[in-house]
Amino acid sequence: MLLDIIFSLDSVITAVGLSDHLFIMMAAVVIAVGVMMFAARPIGEFVDRHPSVKMLALSFLILVGFTLILESFDVHVPKGLSYFAMFFSIAGREPESVAQ
Known part of the structure; x- marks a missing residue:
């Protein structure tokens, strides 16, 4: 259980990077810890069957x-740009997964 909490720290980084609202950040962390506690095994098996998901999550x-680094230097990156990049990554991967 401790490892699940530790490994969900990446969700903290993501929540801080994608939201300006404290409540949304806290909710994202609580949900991520809950999902990791109850679904760690099925998620792990899914990732083992689909290794490209690891690369997608890392990206x-x-x-x-x-x-976050750019914003620390007062370079504002619109959130919509990040969301679009994530959506495009998932949408670009979908035809590949359907073909398999």
């Missing part, structure tokens, strides 16, 4: 990380 974290 999301890198995107959010760079956004």
